[in-house]
Amino acid sequence: RKEVEQDPGPFNVPEGATVAFNCTYSNSASQSFFWYRQDCRKEPKLLMSVYSSGNEDGRFTAQLNRASQYISLLIRDSKLSDSATYLCVVNGNSGYALNFGKGTSLLVTP
Amino acid sequence: EAQVTQNPRYLITVTGKKLTVTCSQNMNHEYMSWYRQDPGLGLRQIYYSMNVEVTDKGDVPEGYKVSRKEKRNFPLILESPSPNQTSLYFCASSPWGNTDTQYFGPGTRLTVL
Numbered sequence: 442r443k444e445v446e447q448d449p450g451p452f453n454v455p456e457g458a459t460v461a462f463n464c465t466y467s468n469s470a471s472q473s474f475f476w477y478r479q480d481c482r483k484e485p486k487l488l489m490s491v492y493s494s495g496n497e498d499g500r501f502t503a504q505l506n507r508a509s510q511y512i513s514l515l516i517r518d519s520k521l522s523d524s525a526t527y528l529c530v531v532n533g534n535s536g537y538a539l540n541f542g543k544g545t546s547l548l549v550t551p
Numbered sequence: 552e553a554q555v556t557q558n559p560r561y562l563i564t565v566t567g568k569k570l571t572v573t574c575s576q577n578m579n580h581e582y583m584s585w586y587r588q589d590p591g592l593g594l595r596q597i598y599y600s601m602n603v604e605v606t607d608k609g610d611v612p613e614g615y616k617v618s619r620k621e622k623r624n625f626p627l628i629l630e631s632p633s634p635n636q637t638s639l640y641f642c643a644s645s646p647w648g649n650t651d652t653q654y655f656g657p658g659t660r661l662t663v664l
Contacts, residue, residue: 475652484641484655485594528594530653538609539584539653543593 444468445531447542454549458519462545464529465511474505475530476514479544485528488514519549553578555656557642563662564632572627572659574642582645583625584609584653585617587638594641600625632663 447464454460466474474491489496491503491512502515512529529542555576564570576583584599586609596609600619614636616628625644629636640659645651 477653482639482658484657485653486655487652490652538596538599541586541594543591 444540445529445542447527447529447545449543449545451546451548454519454547456519456521456549456551458549459515459517460519460547461516462514462527462529462547463511464513464542464545465509466529466531466540467510468531468540469507469510471531473532474503474512476501476503476512477528477530477541479526479528481526485541488527516547519547521549521551523547524549553654555642555644555654557640557656557659559659560657561660563664565664566633567631570629570632570661572629572640572642572661574625574627574656575623576625576642576644576654577623578644578646578654579622580644580646580654581622582647582651583619584643584645585615585625585627586641586643587611587636588641588658589638597627597640632661634663637661637663 445466476488477485478488479485489498491505495504500517504513526544526546528544531540558573581602585597586594588594595611597615598617600606642656643653645653
């Protein structure tokens, strides 16, 4: 089983739609969880950290379910500029390694 | 401006010709890391460093070397590049380990012929 798994998509949604991505992780000892955004051929950038109690940043909501070992990202009122690949990131087994999911591709259309 | 820089941004080379990709950060971060990104495989960690003179292997260290002689610099060395090392490489830094935000450099696209 891969350490971090995501549905690669692509998710094609119209502007204004609500879209949700899930991510599962295998290491029950993981303590840190993140969503990163990556535009085509660019570097990943932090979108938001994911806290146990769930957290919201504008149109974005992240939630963590430790019992089921999954993380979710909800995007409300999608904008064209939200089109990107969303990477789920979890800290790993060994030392200070980070494990990245392969990413979920989102395309928001007019 | 706080940033991570990488050089070169693009490189085409031939098998066996040693090369170094430089990475530098100006944020006084303890932790630095190298990743490669390949289609269908996502980002995979090559090496990371917790501090000066402290480095450790990531998931795919074979064929790579690193050094951390100064806090700000973390070069990636390919002693004898091979075509399977053709990839997009990212350097990243963070204040402390894997519990912090990673700040990524702009990437180096390497082609080994």
